[in-house]
Amino acid sequence: QVQLVESGGGLVQAGGSLRLSCAASGRTFSTYAMGWFRQAPGKEREVVAAISWSGGSTYYSDSVKGRFTISRDNAKNTVYLQMNSLKPEDAAVYYCAAASSFRAATRGSEGYHYWGQGTQVTVSS
Numbered sequence: 221q222v223q224l225v226e227s228g229g230g231l232v233q234a235g236g237s238l239r240l241s242c243a244a245s246g247r248t249f250s251t252y253a254m255g256w257f258r259q260a261p262g263k264e265r266e267v268v269a270a271i272s273w274s275g276g277s278t279y280y281s282d283s284v285k286g287r288f289t290i291s292r293d294n295a296k297n298t299v300y301l302q303m304n305s306l307k308p309e310d311a312a313v314y315y316c317a318a319a320s321s322f323r324a325a326t327r328g329s330e331g332y333h334y335w336g337q338g339t340q341v342t343v344s345s
Contacts (some may be wrong), residue, residue, distance in 0.1 A: 221246055221334075222244050222248065222249060222318050223334070224242055224243070224244050224316050224317070224318065224335065224336035225242065225243050225336055225337070226240060226242050226314065226315065226316050226336045226337065226338060227240070227241050227242075227243070227339060228240040228339060229340045230341070231342045232306055232344070233343070233344050234307055234345050235306065236343075237303060237304045237305075237306065238303045238341060239300060239302050239303070240300065240301040240303065240314055240341075241298055241299075241300055242256075242298065242299045242336055243296075243297060243298050244298065244299070244318070250294040251273055252273060252319060252333075253272050253273055253318070253319045253322040253324065254270065254292060254299040254316060254317070254319070254325070255267050255269065255270040255271070255316070255317050255318075255319060255325045255332060256268050256269045256288075256290060256314060256316055256317075257314070257315045257329065258312035258313065258314045258315070258341075259312055259313050260309075260311060260313075263312075265315070265329055266281065267279075267281060267325075267326070267329070268281050268284045268288060268301075269281070269284065269288055269289075269301060270290065270325035271290045271299065271322075271325075272322035273322070275294075277322050278290055279322075279325070279326045284310075287303065287304050287306075288302065288303050288304070289301070289302040289304075290302075301314070307343060308343045308344070308345045309343075310341065311341055311342050311343045312340075312341060313338040313339065313341075314338060314341055315336050315337075315338045315339075317329070317332040317333075317335045317336065318333055318334040319332045319333065320333060
């Protein structure tokens with residue numbers, strides 16, 4: 221069992237930056253691939269970034285590639301999402317989630333077993 225708690229969301233102007241954190245409980249955190257999703261009102265939840273258990277492999281959606289960076293610190297049971305050059309269309313509730321493999325992590329929400337409660341990101345234009 222893994223429990224996930226996101227933090228770091230808030231209001232930022234377009235062009236600004238935010239860093240989201242996701243703290244995990246449980247001794248098995250380092251065995252899971254991790255992902256960040258977002259869901260805007262009226263839209264489907266989409267994966268924006270994923271990272272393998274070791275941190276050696278990462279995935280980004282085209283919409284955030286070059287602007288967002290996912291990383292993890294297994295010693296701290298934490299995964300991060302650094303978001304730069306934010307745009308109004310990045311506004312959404314952001315969720316972190318744990319998947320059993322990196323391959324599953326890149327395939328969408330069905331590959332994930334545990335979810336956080338989400339943190340709101342608002343980007344003003």
